[in-house]
Amino acid sequence: METLKVRIWRGDAAGGAFSAYEVPARENQTVLDVVSEIQREQEPALAYRFACRVGMCGSCAMEVNGRARWTCRTHVKRVAKPGEALTLRPLPHLPVIRDLATDMAPFFDKWARAKGSFQPKDAPDGAVPEDFAVVPPGSKPRREADAGIECIGCGVCYASCDVVGWNPDYLGPAALNRAWTLVNDVRDGARRARLDAVSGDAGCHSCHSTQSCTERCPKGLDPSSAIAGLKRSLFWDALLGRRG
Amino acid sequence: MRGQLHLWIAQRVTAAFLALAVAVHLVTIIIAVRGGLSAAEILARTRGSEAWLLFYAGFALAAGLHAAIGLRAIAAEWLGWRGRGLDIAWLGIGLLTALFGIRAAWGLYHG
Ligand code: SF4
Ligand code: SF4
């Protein structure tokens, strides 16, 4: 049986190096299958993360041959030509815990900083509103919100964004995409505070619209356009005096 | 953050104005050089003309600010130069560059 050569970065926050492995090359195998096989058969101490294995939980992202990807839905065939090796590293721009497992805390802290949680307009104290909100599916805000809502929080866009690498304070594409879905949620009452939170050098105004995030998002979302939407809203709000 | 938003807005507005101003500037040059160009001809057109003074002063101001804000972003990203003190320095550099241009425009108006 043919073999697949795999190089895996092993180490922790203090540093590390690549280790080489070989597994049988199969007709159908995902990158996550390969990592699991190595961990089960050859390297029990290998640290990595996954949960659903079907592209829903967002926990399995790694750098695969130089690009951040979700590994459970990435077939080896798609990223390595026959005979080519796989090179796996932890996601860039995040602290390494060990081996392929990164600390996602800074990534999700930024969602909180971008005010990424829903603030009901009708029930600010958290009470359940009297009635259902009617949000026509065809309305523009609804379509804008729908476009970004399927984010699984995998961090692929964040790891692919140069600005995150240059400015550790930058909120990043996923948190800003989340903020934009809420700005378009007509039931939400925190528009102003949220736009303030995503404004400036650490927010949407540092984005270069280079669209690596959009290009790499495994869910086909478009954080780059969401960020453009935030810039547009802030521009007109400021020009029309809707903010102080 | 508000200041940063305003810098960004200034960057966009000056970019829009510069796009227009550069076009006017180039078209004027092309029209002006037909049949040769002399300093006297330029001065004949600009001397005493408030419209040209205003146009070129605005042009210089937009160019100075636009360049300084752009350099500020590059310095922040590539060199890690950030902070309020530096922001004020960039604003100063922008206005100083603009002043050189405005002085030239004044020279054409007055000279
Ligand atoms: S479009 Fe903006 S957020 Fe997306 S990768 Fe480029 S700089 Fe980062
Ligand atoms: S926007 Fe896409 S790439 Fe970014 S975290 Fe969400 S699903 Fe992952």
Ligand code: FES
């Ligand atoms: S394991 Fe859940 S998205 Fe890959």
